[in-house]
Amino acid sequence: MIFDKLFPKLSKEEHGTLIQMATRTRFTQATKNPAILQGHGFFYTINPYLQEIYKDQPDELQAAYERHNGFFNTSTVFVGMIAAITYSFEKEKGNGADIDPATIDNIKIAMMGPLAGIGDTFMQGVFKTICGSIAMGLAASGNILAPFVYIILNGLCVNVFLRYYFTFLGYTSGEKILENLGEGGLLESLTKASSVLGLMMIGALSAQLVKVSTSWVINISGTELIVQNTLDSILPGILPIALVFAVIALLKKKIAPVYIIFGMMILCVMLTFIGII
Structure with missing residues (x-):
């Protein structure tokens, strides 16, 4: 598979987990509701892996459930990326790393807004428009392949390849973040910074949506x-x-x-x- 070559340092088990996780993100919108938007979809994406991490720690599993079954909203193509970063943090915490649960939640919240802006602007506003323009040009000339070109460019590239690629990228980035945070008290600083950014994002969402x-x-x-x-x-x-x-x-x-x-x-x-x- 192409991801074996793009991310050769990951084990076969990690590849399998991330493929499954990215596949589960396809149901993010299926449970969208006014109360927590994509919250249930995000929880569905990460739930099996939380059970695996905390299978012998029921109290920690309950706390993780409470962390990740709340408000969530971002561009669907980046759901896997945030889920994978969250998974990497939860995995290290489950293995005994001294990670404040608030840090995990705040980093997740802080990523939602910026990635939603990138996804909605570039994926929906730019990339989809380019794909549609190419397909319409072919359709105008009478080419029967026009709809299939659009499906391949927009459907396969965005909804398949990029969804899986960003999931793998999020997991490997999460591990690097953890390695770098272990020195110089950066974890405490990140916790405070992500808390402030998370509150700012919630405030911005409130001003925009209410x-x-x-x-x-x-x-x-x-x-x-x-x-x-x-x-x-x-x-x-x-x-x-x-x-x-x-x-x-x-x-x-x-x-x-x-x-x-x-x-x-x-x-x-x-x-x-x-x-x-």
Whole structure:
């Protein structure tokens, strides 16, 4: 296989594991949901290998399950890369390495945003457009092979080769990261840096995905007061921020996400009915 030549230092067992892992990433979108987006798909990708690592450590396995069955969202072609890096860290931790679980989680979170930007911009916006242009050029000239060229270029190159290649690359990169972090206290620095970056990414995602505004207009002595404009003058985006923190508070009280989602749906209907939003 081509990956045996591209990554000759990996053992036959490691090759088999990474091939299986990359294959499992193809189901990432199958369980996508509003609560944690690709979270269940990522957990499905890495679950068998967590069981293998922590088969004699049930408490560690439970902790790993909690780490990797939460919010996750990135470009699908890079899911295997993040999963493989995560796997390499979990593998070393399972073998006794002194790795803070927060480091593993924070590095995973910190990679989601940048790789999503690269994947969505280049893979979807550039590469797919080039593939489509080539295929359309062939179709315009009456070439019957046009759709097959598109399937080969976009389907096989992106959804097959690159998906598997990035998985292998992530695993080997993860091992190098671990080797370099063992000296000079870099692990502690990386933990702090990845925590900050992870929080920044969550904040950016919240600002981008959470959209809340009010259409409430108050009439005071014949003068209309547009509440949304007043709120924006105090702090732009104050309603989305308030909603995010409200949801965080509910989650900390162990309220199930599905109840929160249905509660917000009911609240939105009621507020819309009375003209608040």
